[in-house]
Every structure is written in structure tokens, then in C-alpha cells.
Amino acid sequence: MSDGNGNSSGVERINPPHLAPPTGFSHAVRTTAPGTLVxxxxxxxxxxxxxxxxxxxxxxFERALGNLLEVAASAGAGPSDLTKLTVFAVDVADYRHHAKELGRVWKRLVGSDFPAMAVIGASRLWDEEALVEIDGIAVVR
Structure with a gap:
């Protein structure tokens, strides 16, 4: 199965044409390849x-994403195996204001594959100094 970018990884990124075009995420990610959820x-x-x-x-964001990618790699997952991410931001307006810079960080660390994603505002995170937290799901094939 192609992911729309010519890759036959068993992961398909789905972006219906009647929805607003996604920027920095995919509306849905489907995997049909046998694999392990991480x-x-x-x-x-x-x-x-x-x-x-x-x-x-x-x-x-760069450090948090780097940490997430390191954890994923330790479980055998690469950046293209990410299927779902949630970003928790203590200031969503600040996150949106820096969207282009965050996108450049994403492309440098992950590439052009986008998982299904959400950004959720949080009044604070576990570590009070943290501005952003990222969790996710990967499928290792």
C-alpha cells in the first residue's frame, strides 16, 4: 500500500479532498501491515x-520531539512509523505563532511524513517549566 508519497510501507495517510487541507498533520493514518503497536x-x-x-x-518542541523519537527508536520505531501524536501546549497561541519554525524542526527531525495529530491547550504540564509535551503511537512493522 502506498502512503501517497510513493512509499510502500503499509502505512496510508488519508486526507479526504472535501475537508480542509491538513497542514503539518494527516487527517487519518491507516496501517494494514502486520506490526506491533508502540x-x-x-x-x-x-x-x-x-x-x-x-x-x-x-x-x-525540538527537545521534546527528539526525546520522543529516541524513545520510539529504542522500541524499534522510526519516524515514518509514527501514526498518532498529541501535542499538549501551555500556550496554543504561542504554538500557532511559531508554526512555521516548528514545521522546520519537524521536517529536519522527521521528514515529510505526518501522523494524525492534535494540539491541545493545557493550563500546565507535569514539569511546571515545560511549555510542550508530546505523546504518540507508532506501528513497528
Whole structure:
């Protein structure tokens, strides 16, 4: 099955033409290949000492996404295996304001494959200094 980008990975990204075109996400992701579900816990911009690093949303997003990708890789999943992500942001307006920069971070770390995604506003996260947290699901084939 092609994912719409010419890849035969068993993952299909579905974006119905009658819905608004997605920017930075897919409306749906379907997998038909046999595989293992990997549930990825929420990751923030924690460094290896357990301290939040990064002065703003873009730096923290990059670190949180990097942490999520590292966890995924430890479970055998690559960036194209990500099927569902949820981004929790303490300031959705700030997240939207930096959308282009966040998109550049995404493309550099993940590429042009987009999972089904949601951004949800949160009054605060577990780590009070965290501006963003990302969790997700991957399918390892």
C-alpha cells in the first residue's frame, strides 16, 4: 500500500479532498501491515539530568520531539512509523505563532511524513517549566 508519497510501507495517510487541507498533520493514518503497536509516553524538553531545557516553544518542541523519537527508536520505531501524536501546549497561541519554525524542526527531525495529530491547550504540564509535551503511537512493522 502506498502512503501517497510513493512509499510502500503499509502505512496510508488519508486526507479526504472535501475537508480542509491538513497542514503539518494527516487527517487519518491507516496501517494494514502486520506490526506491533508502540505507545509512546509524553515527552517534554527534559535533558538527561531531568531538567527542562530550552528558552521557548521552538527549542522545547525540538527537545521534546527528539526525546520522543529516541524513545520510539529504542522500541524499534522510526519516524515514518509514527501514526498518532498529541501535542499538549501551555500556550496554543504561542504554538500557532511559531508554526512555521516548528514545521522546520519537524521536517529536519522527521521528514515529510505526518501522523494524525492534535494540539491541545493545557493550563500546565507535569514539569511546571515545560511549555510542550508530546505523546504518540507508532506501528513497528
Amino acid at each position: 505507545f509512546l509516553a509524553g515527552q517534554t524538553a527534559l535533558d538527561s539530568t531531568g531538567r527542562i531545557v530550552g528558552d521557548g516553544i521552538v527549542e522545547q
